Amino acid sequence: MVKKILAKTYVYFILFLMYLPIFLLIVFSFTDSDSVGVWNGFTFKLYGDLFKNKELMTAVGNTILIAFVSAIVSTIIGTLGAIGSYYSKKRTRKVIEGITQLPVVNAEIVMALSLAVLFVALGFSFSFFTLVIGHVVLTVAFVFLSVKPKLQQMDPNIYEAALDLGATPRVALYKVMLPEILPGIVSGFMLSLTLSLDDFVITQYLKNPSFETISTYIQKILAKHPVPPEVRALTTFIFLIAVIIVIINNVSAYRHSKKINSMKEGK
Amino acid sequence: MKSLLILTLSIIAMNGFSSFTFNGDYQVHEKTNTVLKANNDNVITIYNSSDYIDEGLITAFEEEYNCTVNYYTFDTNETMYNQFTLQPEGTYDLLCPSEYMIQKLVSEDLIVPLDRSKLTTYNEYAAQNIKNKLDEMLTTAQKEDGSYYTLGDYAAGYMWGTMGIVYDPEYVHEEDIKTWDIFWNEKYHKMASVKNSMRDTYVVGILHAYQDELNVYRQKYENGEISALEYNAKIQEVFDRHSQEDINKVREELISMKNNIYGFEVDSGKNDIITGKIKMNLAWSGDAVYSIDTASEEADKYLEYSVPEEGSNIWYDGWVMPKGANEELAYAFINFLSDPTNAAINMNYIGYTSFVASEEVFDQVVNWYGAHEYYEGTPYSAELEDVVHYGDKFYLCIQDAQGILPTNEEYFEELPEEDWPLTTPVDLSYYFASNLPEGKAALCYPYEDSANQLEAQYPTVEIINRCAFMNDFGEDNANVVIMWSQVKAATNMVPYYVIIILAIALVPCYFLIKFIKEKREQKYLSDFN
């Protein structure tokens, strides 16, 4: 019993520490002081300021834009890559799987630097395009890795069956294989999105100077100032979104397990 | 944060993640044209230091000229250089680097000389003596007649200032702050912070390294043996030393300084000195003005700014035009900023000292520091005092025919002594005289507590005499970078060596233990059999 209480206390204490900085930002988003630690009375002013801060809002928009564009691109390339490699000869597959590990283990700053060097050598100027490539480099391997296990779980005969039943390869791919591996594609897409939303290093090295994402915009300010007041309000929103995601996720997981249980009982 | 993926991956796998969508709850002002502009006639792209303009002026400019301004900012000259050189020609129309970076840009043939005849407003209102300073600084570009272009040919000055130390007189003794020694002074251990900037710390290092030499010259100057010009040339010569030997000297100086100071800061120093985290801060004059002002208004704290007597750095930021710029709007923008009223507005916002020395700017300075406009031939009178009134003290007084400054006793005898302005007026005529209307003298009698701030904003001629600018390091820049990284990384390595050696020693230990264990297991197995 004592042991259990101790264990609980420990876990909650660490959790408390982990949430402390974030909660401080959220708490102090309801006052309009310049930095955390000074309470100037309760107000929603920062929430108004947040939407009035054009630069920050642009940065939020850019962050979402780049995340979706690069996630879509890497989902397409990564999924096709996984399917293609699954049906390649064993040696080709091993090579593809081997190089897939590269961006996974590589240090982000090395990737960023090497891409910057490449673009300069090619005479490209940094633009939205180079940034998308950078983010795709960062994320595409993870799409590959989340689609691959779904391919392995898939019954290899159903594609052949579809062909036998007269489907063209393209139809067979769309109508038969795609639904089978869809969960892997979705989680690959979500991963790309998450990674891209959070990225700083690659963005910093490959972006056009006029283009700011949340990370680069705030980092530029942090070099000189505390976390800007409006960002405290922004944190509240991000946190709420994260909470909602967790709730949805848990509810769906709960439903899923309930479904499985009822299916089992039905048997 | 690649590992985050793996993490999320496992979480998603764990919970049988279905799909969700991000709810765009808040409205996003999305700029669709993320690619910089094509060379349109009514678009101008400006690349400036961050927090270095009142952005209201940009909107005003856009309205006045019916154009679009793409306004981007950088944090250091080096970032600017990196980004600027990576973009195709014609991306930017105006840049605002510091003097040494302008030299570098000229030497790499990246910017074009300005047509001075088009800088009409700038020519009219910018202070002549500071413009002259720009014209004394040479670049590496040669004119047709073999002479060299000056910085003034390439740049229209924007802001300028000195480098010095902001300090809290409660903790720091006035005598100690007169020399750069203070950063090495153990009395002030962990009390000072210094800019995390290669060039600014280099100034401190080189001045400290050749302190004795400089002191000799100062003595000579004070004794009247050499002129101000010769004295300044000497300081300039010391500034321009960057041979490997000098760099090594500076490194030693800076490493020993690093052990005595609180730390390097990017821009937090100007606030840290207000909160009392540090007692001294190496600061540019504009930041010093900010610190002194904010400290007195918000923290009820009195700070001082001092430019050490060995000499210091004077710097200039100016507008330059890259090749392929939209010239028409670029000249218009420079002139727009040089407009007397706009310059005053801008200066009020950013706190640095503008190149513009118009009457409007002077009046604003008067307003800030509680000083006095000063008209010749207007005798002091109590009635006038009521008519023009700034703050709680404002007087009009006269200058006599010989131009000798009046003393308090002479001109304020009607008033109680506590209402007298400071006994030493600050004479800003070296800066403003040429742009003030006839009969108006650039004299300031600052409020008791604002003389320090005024001096930070408009250094006296005496201070300017002992300040030199810093040329681009040229070829030696790479060596200075190495020196700087060595200073940055210098720390007490002993604990690190101990830990790393212990960690490395663990590896053979691991294999030894494994070996013994295996032997034992084998023995056990064979015994068992």
Add this chain to the structure above:
Amino acid sequence: MSFRFQRKYLSIPYIVFFLLFIIVPIFLIIYYAFTDKATGNFSFINLVHFFSDMTNINVLIISLVFALATTVICLIIGYPIAYILANKKFNKNKVIVMLFVMPMWINFIIRTGATRDLLTWIGLGGGTHPTFATLVGLVYNYLPFTVLPLYSTMLKMDRSLIEASADLGANPVQTFIKVVIPMTMPGIVSACTMVFMPTISSYVISDLLSEYNIVLFGSYIDLYFNQANWNFGAFMALIMLILVGISVVVTRKFSKEENARTSLW
């Protein structure tokens, strides 16, 4: 000849993309690393420069020590958490595991800034306590990456072995060292790799939290990149790459060995 669709062709864009934007850049890094900036010719000048200056080695050592310290602290804090969470009695619906991951969805720059503001507020900021502040920032950032892999290995762990060990007379310490640790070794190894290398190459956390007093290898590379000395930056990136390679090899070796061992069980 007509083109006949084969499914394996689908991976062509993937391969081309990898070649162009991952493999070629790495070779470019190698090329730059062995090129003299001034002349543009092949040269070992960057290598000589790197190893002839003790500062560079020191930065590397400092980074290694910080990475080591971060990994060890993360393990010490994270291991018990994972152990507790993997106990089904305590953690029925995985909500608490999600709670450990959730901070990761707040932008990492914001989190780092928040940590710095908090530390400065309570007087433990990077100006006065650079080492402490940096370690707090690193541990805070990488703790979830330690807890998760440990947690997923411990879920699979056969807890009856622990009871068996106790039944056979081992005391809790012996059980922990001889049974629990070997069984969770794959988790420990993957936790280590997730913390160790990223710490060496991280630069935002150390820059912001130590107020630029501590220079880790990542910020060192960034410093040279910012001063437009790409060749030397590329050489250091190459060293980083080699370190990554070593860590991959070590990890492989470890996890294989341990797999062999655990399969022996």
